Amino acid sequence: MSKQTVWTIIGGGNGGQSMAGHLAIMGYRVRLYDIFQATVDAINNQGGIHVDGVVQGFGRLEFATTDINKAIKGADVLVVVAPAINHKEIAESCMPSLSDGQIIIIHPGATCGAFEFKKVLDDGGSQIDCLIAETNSLIYACRSTKPGYASILGIKQDLKIATLPASGNTRVLEVVREAFPQIVGAKNVLETSLENANAVMHPAPTILNTSMIESDHEWLYYWEGVTPTIGDFVVDLDRERLAIGKAYGVQLESIMSFYKKAYQVEASNLSETVRKNPAYEKIKGQKDLRTRYLLEDVPMGLIPMIELGKMRGVDVSRMETIAKLAEFLLNEDFHKDGRTLKNLGISDMKPDEFDHFIETGTRETNKQKEFV
């Protein structure tokens, strides 16, 4: 593929507009889909997106649209840039318009985003031959002050991507790295799913800041919210995450190592480490418990991690404690619509079936196995 690759960005928030503008500036053919007519109109009226920051210029789009079918038809790559709690609905909207050979990238997938997208297609009886990839994080530090304008403050290095099935990794990586050489390949979607740092960095500190959130005090999420005890507990949670990775044969990076590598900060504990990170200086703490830090990062982060861990006998009791407490405090049943293995359709797979599914995207039936 060349710059003739047609990219469709699904989601016109900060990340989606930054990516659409950036790709268009690079010279790609880009469409943008959003549910808000006002966003779409603002972009179409000016013909594209103004980008500033570490990328500067005007990215001229083919079009923005609220018509998902129009957005998808003829596109080579679809990039979903939306909250994880919307992924399922987006998959359902996309399904009727998909065609063979398309690449879908969930950016980021939170935990098990690719599994969930594939489950929607399988349940819908889709016969389309597509590749579903996910990244472990958003590639940009960015913001959008109004429709049609995006500020890219930074582009992350070593963002991970993996494909379901993993046999498609090479093809997806080739297409994606042409535009984003910062992206590297992960072994499989378990690696990207377990590298979702939000699952350890958001729910536990949020819960342990409950009174601060509901107080009159303004506070800084990392600099003040990650106290010594909270930081140590997050590191313990992170050890559970690393142990899940080990059980599935994927090598993950510890949160402490991540900070050292990504921000060149290092200290004896996590609380001091985040306080040394100038990128966190102005990140305010929330003033309401009901934010994505719980509503998304528990059902789409901690819960699938917990269930993956339990499937291989890993001790995930700290993660479980936090997920349960989040459900109790918010009076929510995050297991109902969250990414449980049952909801993902993978709860009854034996270890070798699961490995096979990740590698090939197909499920061996018992009958097939009998004849092997």
Place this chain on the structure above:
Amino acid sequence: MSKQTVWTIIGGGNGGQSMAGHLAIMGYRVRLYDIFQATVDAINNQGGIHVDGVVQGFGRLEFATTDINKAIKGADVLVVVAPAINHKEIAESCMPSLSDGQIIIIHPGATCGAFEFKKVLDDGGSQIDCLIAETNSLIYACRSTKPGYASILGIKQDLKIATLPASGNTRVLEVVREAFPQIVGAKNVLETSLENANAVMHPAPTILNTSMIESDHEWLYYWEGVTPTIGDFVVDLDRERLAIGKAYGVQLESIMSFYKKAYQVEASNLSETVRKNPAYEKIKGQKDLRTRYLLEDVPMGLIPMIELGKMRGVDVSRMETIAKLAEFLLNEDFHKDGRTLKNLGISDMKPDEFDHFIETGTRETNKQKEFV
């Protein structure tokens, strides 16, 4: 018995000195035991304890001592007024000096204080025929600024007492109510144990104030620490406590009803209720996670409640979540020395055996049962 009753107060802290002084002012013969020589000397030098507040006067003691045997010999009633984490050690110290007919009152017993005391005696092979009672709270709101001086700010109404075995309730109540008509009889030690309000009011708010505790902010435990979400969660925890009571046939008072009755305050939720309580106006929040609110109220409060609940199939998942999180945050194994049913020696009792034990203090052996 008359004012000739000899009371030994075990523990020379706020509560112990207040009680010793108060009883002596009433005209009883009183001894006080403490481990600190300085406390004992200060009291002996002036011959007793100065009391002010709602009780005023000088309570002349028989003696204060660091010699547990001297304190106990010849006493009719021993009152243990000490942190629950010291109860076991106190029982071990008392055992060699106990004699038939003595009444031991654990004041308060936290949860399962009487079971624990009895377990020490049974394990030690004690053949002494004594009654072990417990109250559900301390009868005083009090403080002691220095040894020999106590301020009694208030005396609680309707404090509950129960005896192990429950067959001793009448006798204990008769002795105790002569001095303290504010005390009422509970059905059995499960009722007093489950009426330990600290188990619901301390650990959960403490944990959900972790960042506040480790911040630079001074805060008020009830007025600021019990935010709307935290208050609602405590009420949910309290429902688990009430359900445990129901499973054992004891009628408990809800925390909301308690505030209405004890402080004449009432609001639509717990957060508002405690903020309306002027008695809580000046109660500061702790600035260290390692206080009795977790170190005592989890192993000696929540954990025995959880295990009693599970023994009868009650959902105690909120209590469990808080107890586990306390262990994780403090890196403590509260089950090791805490009041688990195993540590209390009652884990293997069937429901009818347990009921029999509570009523009679004796355990039917399998052999005895075969011949029944």
